[in-house]
Amino acid sequence: MENTQQRETFGTMLSPIRAGRRTLRNRVIMGSMHTRLETEPDSIAKQIAFYAERARGEAAILVTGGFSPNAEGIFDPKGPRIDDPDQARHLRPICEAVQAEGSLICAQLLHAGRYAKIEGCVAPSPIRSPINRFVPREMTDADIRRTIADFASAAANAQAAGFDGVEIMGSEGYLINEFTVTHTNKREDGWGGNAENRHRFPVEIVRAVRERCGPGFLIIYRISAADLVEGGAHSDEIAALARKIEAAGADILNTGIGWHESRVPTIAYPVPRGAWRKAAANVKAAVSIPVVASNRINTPELAEDILTSGDADMISMARPFLADPHFVKKAREGRANEINTCIACNQACLDFIFSSRPVSCLVNPRAGRETEFRDTPTESPSKLAVVGGGAAGMATAAEAARLGHDVTLFEAQDKLGGQLNLARAAPGKDEFDETLRYYTGQINKHGVKLRLGQRAGLDDLNGFDHVVIATGVTPRIPDLPGADHPSVATYAEILSGERAAGDTVLVMGAGGIGHDVAEFLVTGPAEAHNPDAFCETWGVDPKFAVSGALVGDPLALKPSRRKVVMLQRKNSKPGAGLGVSTGWILRNALRKHGVEALVGVVYERIDDAGLHILMDNGEPKVIAADTIVLCTGQEPEQALVDELVARSVTVTMIGGAKEAAELDALRAIDEGVRLAQSL
Secondary structure, three states, rough: OOHHHHHOOOOOOOOEEOOOHHHEEEOOEEEEEEEEEHHOHHHHHHHHHHHHHHHOOOEEEEEEEEEEHHHOOOOOOOOEEEHHHHHHHHHHHHHHHHHOOOOOOEEEEOOOHHOOOOOOOEOOOOOOOOOOOOOOOOOHHHHHHHHHHHHHHHHHHHOOOOOOOEEEOOOOOOOOHHHHOOOOOOOOOOOOHHHHOOOOOHHHHHHHHHHHOOOOOOOOOEEEOOOOOOOOOOOOHHHHHHHHHHHHHOEEEEEEEEOOOOOOOOOOOOOOOOOOHEEEEHOOOOOOOOOEOOOOOOOOOHHHHHHOOOOOOOOEEEOHHHOOOHHHHHHHOOHHOOOOOOOOOOOOOOHHHHOOOOOOOOOOOOOOOOHHHHHHHHHHOEEEEOOOHHHHHHHHHHHHHHOOOOOOOEOOOOOOOOHHHOOOOOHHHHHHHHHHHHHHHHHOOOEEEEEEEEOOOOOOOOOOOOEEEOOOEEEEEEEEEEOOOOEEEEHHHHHHEEEOOOOOOEEEEEOHHHHHHHHHHHHOOOHHHHHHHHHHHEEEEOOOOHHHHEEEOOOOOOOOOOOEEEEEOOOOOOOOOOOOOOHHHHHHHHHHHOOOOEEOOOEEEEEEEEEEOOOOOEEEEEOOOOOEEEEEOOOOOOOOHHHHHOOOOEEEEOOHHOOOOOHHHHHHHHHHHHHHHHH
């Protein structure tokens, strides 16, 4: 009965839909992602494994990462291209593998324009992007016409390689999007000026692709539904462009949100789920072809709600298919509670891509590494004890039990989660609740014996073949006079709610934990969950009607409920080690809330007067505070290790117990799963 009810719950999402001359098996697209798998050794094999796994998970259409239609459009010097027919044909095995599993596959055609990190990048006008050091060359009329032809040729190459269609990238601030708005198009010829001229480039691209590839070839156009930059498009212009693209031959309109240079976050955890659905609804109201909603949609419940409300006809999810390639299949089979949910952390997807590494996923280390893991049960089960129920311990126990080992998990607290229970307190990071739900469910499903509220002793670990120490970390208390003063609290005490902070707070330490604590102290909970509150904070028009969908300065100050000052001993910029794709959001959010930062300080002592420091110029200073929060590092919790080794017990330390870094769930889960695979 439960499975039937769940299938009925997602009836719209799982229902077929007609797009062009194709009938899709459901309404879910795996959106395009840069993976860098094409730069890896055995790249075709790795891409086959990656895409085929998601086709087995029953996504209706899989869209590849972006292929440039010519040499000028590559995102970086190693960026993939599809302008060579012979190179394109090498992709045929990927298409065949996906199609054998019942899904369609489309190649995304992406010309990076002024975002291309190469000499000689091009744009409608010679205006440098703030996120690229190269100044683009203004395209001539001949350049523009050649590029239109290049898009058509690239689509034909994709068709010859076996792709079912293409997605033409017309959003996120790439070349096509640059032509459509005055923010980047200052031309006065037939390709600039009024909206009709600015829309000419994308319309002619779509028309050329349709003429070259024929009526049966699927064309998705990704339209910018909210530019989130000054000089961006008004909703009336977006609707007009959508109608022109439909008339030119597109079968589906996918919606993109925000330019890469926008100062408004669009896909990271601080953005509420479903925050952009009304932008898709604006596009849907303008056309009759299917319109796709995207960005911060990570559960089947939300996808179904967007579809049944009429805000969109289809749903595009990219990172959720990294977290769980079988997202749709599990929903269809009534196992939605077993979906490993994307938490929008960006740590192993976007941050890896920006550091020239192949994509993966914090909650699913297999993503992008499918050829490195096995699913066959072990032929020699062992009796395994896992000590510690945080991220590393849960991942080890769940994976080892799934592979057939006899696993007992000891956790000193009365609940699983460990440091995740602290991390989830930061605004937006309660997405970690999904990770806790998933791993708890897997632990129960695969028969792990749980010993909650039991701190494992030596006698408890007798008789096990292998003991895994995953006991995590404890906050490090600095050797500082007055560190035990009543005003002092650890980050763990603050984030857990054990201690309440006063109105004036000093945060000692400006790393990842320090930033999370500061945001926890100044941000209202509603901002992480309510789209209207989010829009108000970041200056976004909740109706997505005005130019660029901006109604204010995204960096305008917003009064805080507390006065918070962060301090660090280093002279470097606070938060220098934060994630590439999320650090700027966190730094800007704290700046908006008036959080100050002092760097290069020397801590001297704490007493009733406050925190005594030396400034970087040697000047002594006393800062009064109601609460002083220690974010001064962690110590590994390694109790039992020496005694177990002395008894010749096979012991492995993982996660924070092995290395006390920041709260590093990415490393913890990866080590846990890989250890279980190696047993």
